[in-house]
Amino acid sequence: MKLVINGDEHEVDAPVGASLAAVLRERLGLTGTKIACNEGHCGACTVMIDGVPVLSCITLAHSVEGEVTTIEGLRDHPLVDAFVRADAVQCGFCTPGQVVSAAALVAARPTPTEEEIRHAMAGNICRCGTYPKIEEAILHWRD
Amino acid sequence: MELLRPSSVDELDGGLFIHGGTEVVPLLRDGIVRAETLVDVRGVVPRGVTGGRIGAGTTLAELEADARVPDALREACRLAASPQLRNMSSLGGNLLQSTRCWYWRLKFPCRLHDGERCHAADGEHREHAIFGNDYCASAHPSDVAAALLALDGRVRTTRREIALAELYRLPDEADRRMTTLEPGELILEVEVQPPAASTYLKAMDRKRWSFPQVGVAAARTGGGTRIALAGVAPVPWLLDGPEDVERATPLPRTAWKVDVARALVRRALAELG
Numbered sequence: 001m002k003l004v005i006n007g008d009e010h011e012v013d014a015p016v017g018a019s020l021a022a023v024l025r026e027r028l029g030l031t032g033t034k035i036a037c038n039e040g041h042c043g044a045c046t047v048m049i050d051g052v053p054v055l056s057c058i059t060l061a062h063s064v065e066g067e068v069t070t071i072e073g074l075r076d077h078p079l080v081d082a083f084v085r086a087d088a089v090q091c092g093f094c095t096p097g098q099v100v101s102a103a104a105l106v107a108a109r110p111t112p113t114e115e116e117i118r119h120a121m122a123g124n125i126c127r128c129g130t131y132p133k134i135e136e137a138i139l140h141w142r143d
Numbered sequence: 144m145e146l147l148r149p150s151s152v153d154e155l156d157g158g159l160f161i162h163g164g165t166e167v168v169p170l171l172r173d174g175i176v177r178a179e180t181l182v183d184v185r186g187v188v189p190r191g192v193t194g195g196r197i198g199a200g201t202t203l204a205e206l207e208a209d210a211r212v213p214d215a216l217r218e219a220c221r222l223a224a225s226p227q228l229r230n231m232s233s234l235g236g237n238l239l240q241s242t243r244c245w246y247w248r249l250k251f252p253c254r255l256h257d258g259e260r261c262h263a264a265d266g267e268h269r270e271h272a273i274f275g276n277d278y279c280a281s282a283h284p285s286d287v288a289a290a291l292l293a294l295d296g297r298v299r300t301t302r303r304e305i306a307l308a309e310l311y312r313l314p315d316e317a318d319r320r321m322t323t324l325e326p327g328e329l330i331l332e333v334e335v336q337p338p339a340a341s342t343y344l345k346a347m348d349r350k351r352w353s354f355p356q357v358g359v360a361a362a363r364t365g366g367g368t369r370i371a372l373a374g375v376a377p378v379p380w381l382l383d384g385p386e387d388v389e390r391a392t393p394l395p396r397t398a399w400k401v402d403v404a405r406a407l408v409r410r411a412l413a414e415l416g
C-alpha cells in the first residue's frame with residue numbers, strides 16, 4: 001500500500017487489518033503518534049487525514065485514501081510552543097493527540113471560543129487533568 | 144483477510160461491510176465479528192444532503208454542522224461520541240451500531256451470543272434497558288436513531304425502502320437479530336421530512352463524549368408529536384405519548400432511568416412549545 005504522510009510518500013507492506021497507528025509506529029518509525037486505549041476512546045492516537053482529525057488506532061491502514069498528518073508533521077506549528085508556554089503537559093502521553101486535534105481546530109477557527117475548544121477537544125482524554133492548561137494554550141496559540 | 148473497494152452497488156457480493164470502521168474495527172479486533180473479506184463501501188454509499196435525502200455515507204460531523212438538517216438530528220449528532228469519531232462515522236453505520244452492554248462486549252455467553260440467559264438482567268445493569276427488556280436487557284446506544292425515529296425517517300437500502308422503525312426488531316428466542324436487514328443488504332439513504340419543530344435532549348455520565356443514559360427526541364409535525372428514546376431499550380424506542388413512560392418495566396437498578404426519561408420528555412415537549 002502507498003501512504004502519503006507529512007508530505008512524503010511511503011510504500012508499506014502490512015497485512016490487511018493493520019491499524020494506521022500500528023503502521024505509523026512499527027513500520028515507519030513515526031512513534032510520535034501514541035497508542036493508549038487502542039479501541040477508539042482516548043484520542044492519544046489522533047492524526048489528521050486531509051486535515052480532519054481521526055483515530056488512527058481504529059483506522060485500517062489499507063483504507064486510508066487521503067494525506068496523513070501526524071505530530072511529526074506539526075513540529076513547527078505554533079501550538080507546540082503554546083503548549084510549552086502554558087505548561088499544558090504533565091506526563092505528556094496524550095499531548096501529540098491533543099496538538100493534532102488543536103491544530104485542526106485553529107485551522108478552521110483561528111480564534112476559537114472556550115466552548116468551541118471544549119467541543120473540539122472532547123475526544124482527547126488527559127488522565128493527568130491538564131485540561132485548563134490545554135484550553136489556555138489554544139486560546140493563546142498565536143501570542 | 145482481504146479488503147475490497149467496490150465503486151458501485153452492482154459489484155457488492157458478500158463480505159463484511161465497513162465504512163468509517165469505528166464500530167467494525169473494534170468488533171473485529173475483539174473477535175466478536177469475523178470476516179475473511181472486508182468490503183469498504185465508501186465508494187458505494189451516497190454522501191451529502193440533498194433536500195430531505197441524506198446519504199448514509201454522510202458523517203456525523205457533516206450532519207452536525209448542516210443547517211438543512213432538522214434540529215433533533217443535528218443535535219443528536221453533535222452530542223454523539225467524540226469529535227474524531229464523528230469525523231469518521233457514517234450515518235448508516237451509526238444506525239447499525241451494536242449495544243454497549245458490557246456482558247455482550249466481553250463475550251459472555253448471553254442470548255445475543257446465542258447463549259441461554261441475559262447476564263445483565265441478573266448482574267450489573269445500571270446502564271441497561273427499561274423497556275422491551277424481558278429477553279435481552281441491552282440498551283440501544285444510537286442518539287441518531289432516536290432522532291430519526293421521532294422524525295419518522297425512512298431508510299432506502301439496496302433492496303427496499305422502509306420506515307426507520309421497521310429497521311429494528313426486538314430479539315427473541317427464535318431470532319436473536321436486532322435489525323431486519325438481510326445478509327448483503329446495505330443502507331444507502333435516509334429520508335426525513337422537515338418537521339415544524341424538533342429537539343434532542345440527552346442525559347450522560349459526563350457532559351461530553353458519552354453514550355446516552357437516556358436520550359429523548361421529539362418532533363412536531365402537522366400530524367402530531369412523536370417522541371423516541373435512546374438508551375432505554377434493546378432498540379430505539381417510540382413512545383405512544385408522554386404518559387407511555389409510566390409503562391416502563393425497569394430492572395432493579397435501572398428505575399432511575401424512568402425518572403430521567405420522564406423529566407427529559409417533559410422538557411423536550413416544553414421546548415417544542
